[in-house]
Amino acid sequence: MDSASKRFLVTQLMWIGVSFAISIAISLVVPFPYSLPIMIGVFMLMSYFIRKRQMQKMGAGGGAFGSMFGSKGIDYYCMACGTKHNQAACPRCGSRMKKAGF
Ligand SMILES: [Zn+2]
Incomplete structure (x- = not known):
C-alpha cells in the first residue's frame, strides 16, 4: 500500500472516529429513539464533508x-x-x- 492510500485510510478512520464520538455524545444527551435520526444525520453530514474535502484535494474545485x-x-x-x-x-x-471564441 502506498503512502497516499495509507493517508486516505487514516483520514477516513479519523472521521469515522469523530462521527462515532459525536454519536455517543448525542446518545448521552438525547434519549434513544430520538437520537437515532440525529446520529444518521450526523453520519450523512460527515460523509458529505469528507467527500467535499477529497474533491478539493483532487483539484476538482469547480467540478x-x-x-x-x-x-x-x-x-x-x-x-x-x-x-x-x-x-x-x-x-x-x-x-x-x-x-x-474557441
Ligand atoms: Zn483591442
Whole structure:
C-alpha cells in the first residue's frame, strides 16, 4: 500500500472516529429513539464533508463547471482590434467590447 492510500485510510478512520464520538455524545444527551435520526444525520453530514474535502484535494474545485470553463475553455477576442485577452478591457486598445471564441 502506498503512502497516499495509507493517508486516505487514516483520514477516513479519523472521521469515522469523530462521527462515532459525536454519536455517543448525542446518545448521552438525547434519549434513544430520538437520537437515532440525529446520529444518521450526523453520519450523512460527515460523509458529505469528507467527500467535499477529497474533491478539493483532487483539484476538482469547480467540478464539471470548472472543467467546462477552465483555462482551456473559452477565449475572448477584442471586437475593436482582435487581440485575444481574458480581461475586462482590451490590454491593447482599452475597448470593453469582446466576443467569445474557441
Ligand atoms: Zn483591442
